[in-house]
Amino acid sequence: MSELWERWQRAIADELPAAIELRHRVHADPRGSGDEEDTARVVAEALGAGEGIRVAKTGRAIPLPGKGDGPAVALRAELDALPVLERTGVGWASDSELMHACGHDVHLAALVAVCRAAVRIGVPRPILAVLQPREETSPSGALDVVESGVLAEYGVDAVIGAHVQPRLANGVVSAVPGPVNASTDEFEVVMHGQGGHAGYPHLLRDPILALSQLVVSLQQLASRRVDPVFGAVCSIGRIQAGTAANVVPNQASAFGSLRLMRAQDRERALDGLGEIVHGTAQAHGCTAELRVSPCEPVLHNDPALAVGAQRWLVRGQSDVDIDFRSFGADDFAHYCTGGGDEGTRGLMMFVGLGDTAGAPSLHDERFLPADDAVARVANALVAGYLAALGPAGA
Ligand SMILES: [Zn+2]
Structure with missing residues (x-):
């Protein structure tokens, strides 16, 4: 399994330049909650695995084959931007009244790099790439994805997500068992x-x-x-x-x-x-x-997934945090209802961007993770996937 980790990392490294270009393209042309069709199309094209299934009105679920059977692992990234006037000053800044001020552009690019690399090297279990709309509003896109039945249809057992987090230091990734968001x-x-x-x-x-x-x-x-x-x-x-x-x-x-x-x-x-x-x-x-x-439920990370991911993150030279929780909310919580008949197990990791005084927070008009965050989010998604295989898969 560690050989798979190495090959996956090398394949992701090849994908990163194109993924970072995609990040800039998505960032420059953001779409708001409920209006994400254009972003979903651009990201689906970059994935190169067909149009996929339309879910939650403006989202997509794109199945990618694995070498073996076994339950699929869903990797989720959010499509929507926020009604914020951008003031980052980069050449690829948005000139509309919307902005990717929550890092969803980074998450989408990382998802594409991970999935393209997975298809190239052949991974043991199928992946369902979930391009999820309406994370920033209620009623949430995640609930619609769950209720669409697409996760059950593709035999998804575990859903993995990663979110950039400026309150954690650069190089730190948190994978915490139990409740992490309110x-x-x-x-x-x-x-x-x-x-x-x-x-x-x-x-x-x-x-x-x-x-x-x-x-x-x-x-x-x-x-x-x-x-x-x-x-x-x-x-x-x-x-x-x-x-x-x-x-x-x-x-x-x-x-x-x-x-x-x-x-x-x-x-x-x-x-x-x-x-x-x-x-x-x-x-x-x-x-x-x-x-x-009522808006979102508690986001409860599956303990086995969290502990399994910690091991792979250490292997990827991340500094692993096992404490970070916040009273923020994320509709990812809807994927974390439990395994088997209860629904799916979920793991949300937080990827540190640098805990420096005065750094712009999420949703700030100056919030702009560096491009190397794409690689670190990709790393976390791979760790989550491998954790979902469990000790038997490893
Ligand atoms: Zn977000």
């Missing part, structure tokens, strides 16, 4: 009060004061409702109220997200959210409406 529920609260003249507060029911108290009280969810060993995050990203400094409005709204690391904490946390919203409203003589929209 579940998210987005919510909206509308606080109803009784508005009027700001100088007569005793005659009113001030929804802004109630909402302000609520934003603070919601922090109890993390500190008092969920086991702190596992943690929770409740952040308000938008509040909306009022028209003038001297007028108390009738209502005020807040929009936020609740993030958890364990599925079993969700019911308790959502109960707490409801109690705090309605209790705070009542304490201020107001009433509240609460709407919750």
